[in-house]
Amino acid sequence: MHTRATVLLRRAQEFFPRSFLPPQTKLHTWPSLIHDGCVPQARHTHTYSDTKDALKTGVRNVKESIKEGVKTDLSAWKIAKWIGTGIVTSTGLVLFDLSFANWYNRRNERIILHAFEHGSCPEPDVIQKQLIYREVVIKKLRRILEPISDHSSYHVVVGNHGTGKTTVVRQCARDVGKGVIYVDVPPVLDNFIDNLAKAIGYSFKEYVSFTESFERKILGNSESAEQPRFFRVLDAFERGASKYKANNSKPPVLILDNISKLDQENVNMLKDLQDIAKLYADQSSCIIVFVSSEGTAPLMMMQRSSWSRAEKDPIVIEDLTxxxxxxxxxxxxxxxxxxxxxxxxxxxxxxxxxxxxxxxxxxxxxxxxxxxxxxxxxxxxxxxxxxxxxxxxxxxxxxxxxxxxxxxxxxxxxxxxxxxxxxxxxxxxxxxxxxxxxxxxxxxxxxxxxxxxxxxxxxxxxxxxx
Ligand SMILES: Nc1ncnc2c1ncn2[C@@H]1O[C@H](COP(=O)(O)OP(=O)(O)O)[C@@H](O)[C@H]1O
Ligand SMILES: [Mg+2]
Known part of the structure; x- marks a missing residue:
């Protein structure tokens, strides 16, 4: 099996064959003037002066040849030096490029993990001195937001419009903090993707190193940059969730508020989210909590096969007593x-x-x-x-x-x-x-x-x- 590196090398050889010739091939093309001037001659009978003249001429020839050779050799040496400097410089640049990309992308991953470790949820929009503390509901919610390691279901929180769901859920999410990510679900997929990205601190501006973009172009490996935005943010979310679970031995919780807005034209988005919730519950990798107003959204969810993984007793937020x-x-x-x-x-x-x-x-x-x-x-x-x-x-x-x-x-x-x-x-x-x-x-x-x-x-x- 070829590693990525060998495939990369092969392609590069096809593109730049001269740079990949083996060393001996290169030597043949190099000047050999000195050697030509020193080829031993066949023995003849010569007079002393013949010999002396010949010797003089020979020596002169050899000197000339040496001069020529040194001259040519010097320019060859210069070329070699330039090539050497080029190689060192470009290796340096490639190394810098790779380490910068590595640092930048690792920094992004750390930001995502930070969101999981410290939680991510906006404040409720109620000033503290006007807040009614809803003890019973908060107790039920905390049981979900602080799960055990093999918690393997997803949840639905329902209540009529204006019963205080968003407020109590945010209040509880902020109290628990660790491992809880809250996302408001607007009915437009693009806005949902942005909200999810913002909640986990994911940046779509990924730094692609020169080497990787070269690999993508030459090897046709398009990887993440060309994936739909939804899968990119979902991938990032799953990486964060999995690291969080590895560090804390329990799955994180994702709260999806206002899903009732998805009950008409955007019902497919709701179905996809429900299937994802079931998958995460099966893997015990993340617990999804859907917050919905009463109406057709929870009804539709209950009629689908992925309801099998939902906690069958939804938490109901009622009116105040x-x-x-x-x-x-x-x-x-x-x-x-x-x-x-x-x-x-x-x-x-x-x-x-x-x-x-x-x-x-x-x-x-x-x-x-x-x-x-x-x-x-x-x-x-x-x-x-x-x-x-x-x-x-x-x-x-x-x-x-x-x-x-x-x-x-x-x-x-x-x-x-x-x-x-x-x-x-x-x-x-x-x-x-x-x-x-x-x-x-x-x-x-x-x-x-x-x-x-x-x-x-x-x-x-x-x-x-x-
Ligand atoms: N426990 C509470 N104490 C005081 N005010 C609240 C409380 N819960 C909700 N509210 C207020 O009531 C309004 C509606 O609450 P919200 O949480 O948005 O309801 P829902 O999400 O069920 O539609 C909010 O503007 C909030 O300020
Ligand atoms: Mg609400």
């Missing part, structure tokens, strides 16, 4: 008790809404005005689902609404049976009116404000609504 919501509005945001209670009756414990509308109150808006804004936003969601009176999904939507008002939640199978049309079922789940909870396998209203809205609207009323 009434006590937590009260503490948040009254103690943290400083809103008076009466308005605090009104806001909780309207919004339940949805932290995103409590924050937004609590801040409006603090800026001087009245509760009545805030209520109008909330109801208008819910009305917009019903429009999107085409569920208002006279709209395409009104009749079937009303059936679901009435079931939910009666029972609080319905079984997913019952939901599918009632809707009796897969596409409409998907539309309803995507439109922020209802939500699917993968932990309990049930469908509920998307928010407390949604329930308040339907209870007020005559078109959804049913005798017996209370």
């Amino acid at each position: 009434s006590e937590e919501a009260f503490t948040y509005l009254h103690s943290k945001l400083g809103i008076e008790k009466k308005v605090t209670n009104q806001l909780i009756q309207l919004l339940g414990g949805r932290i995103r809404d409590l924050k937004e509308y609590g801040n409006r109150i603090n800026r001087g808006e009245t509760f009545e005005k805030v209520r109008k804004i909330v109801i208008r936003a819910v009305n917009h969601n019903f429009h999107q689902a085409e569920m208002l009176e006279g709209e395409r999904n009104h009749v079937i939507g009303k059936v679901i609404v009435q079931e939910l008002v009666k029972n609080g939640k319905i079984d997913f199978d019952t939901f599918i049976k009632l809707v009796n049309n897969k596409q409409i079922a998907n539309e309803l789940l995507q439109a922020n009116v209802f939500s699917y909870n993968p932990e309990s396998g049930t469908v509920t209203f998307q928010s407390h404000a949604t329930e308040v809205f339907v209870r007020e609207r005559p078109e959804f009323s049913l005798k017996g609504f209370s």
Whole structure:
């Protein structure tokens, strides 16, 4: 078998045959004037003066020849010297080039390993004194973020929009630090690649040494520089993960937040990520945690074969309890008790809404005005689902609404049976009116404000609504 080096050498020989001639071949082409002048002559009978003259001429010839020879030899020596200097200089340059490339690329690898060793996650966007500490969820998350050595499943964290998933996950990731890489997943692949690269400190600007670029050109070995960016960053990620595991005897954790944004046009990207998560879980090389809003993304994941490696009990981030919501509005945001209670009756414990509308109150808006804004936003969601009176999904939507008002939640199978049309079922789940909870396998209203809205609207009323 040829090593890379021998193949390289062969190619170079084909390109520059004269530089690779064996040493004896070179010697034949060198001047041999001195030797020609000294060739012994055949013996004859000569007189002394003949001999003397001949000797003189011979000596002169020899001297001339020596002079010529030395002259020619000197220029040959100069050429040899130049070649020698050239070889030494270019060897020096090649060595420098190789060592610089080696240093530069090793430095990049060290930066990547540093990201794994110290963790990489942005701060949550909540100031410390307004933060509600969610002890139960944090305990569950820490068990995943501080895994044991042969941890071999991936995980899903779900919760409705605005329940505080990103905040609690980032808070926990920063507390654990070591081995946890957090990446926000935007719906455009290129942006995801950039986010992943940034999270692990990977630079696409790889230094390719002259020798390597020569090898790539001559031997047609294109290697990494021409690979798609996704595979380059994934390769770098895997190298970092594997070194981290070797150093710490446990796999690192990769958190992929906001994957619900991938549920429509970018569903293939989500499928690929899920397959990668299964592969890493099989190898116990990295644990992937998907963070998703409820909706069709977790549902789609559960229907695929690679769900086999997922931890079957997703961690669900629920709304704040009434006590937590009260503490948040009254103690943290400083809103008076009466308005605090009104806001909780309207919004339940949805932290995103409590924050937004609590801040409006603090800026001087009245509760009545805030209520109008909330109801208008819910009305917009019903429009999107085409569920208002006279709209395409009104009749079937009303059936679901009435079931939910009666029972609080319905079984997913019952939901599918009632809707009796897969596409409409998907539309309803995507439109922020209802939500699917993968932990309990049930469908509920998307928010407390949604329930308040339907209870007020005559078109959804049913005798017996209370
Ligand atoms: N535990 C918390 N304490 C205080 N504020 C919070 C908390 N969790 C979330 N928030 C605030 O609520 C908003 C929505 O939270 P986020 O984590 O983005 O929700 P999700 O990711 O579920 O959509 C954020 O702007 C954040 O500031
Ligand atoms: Mg989020």
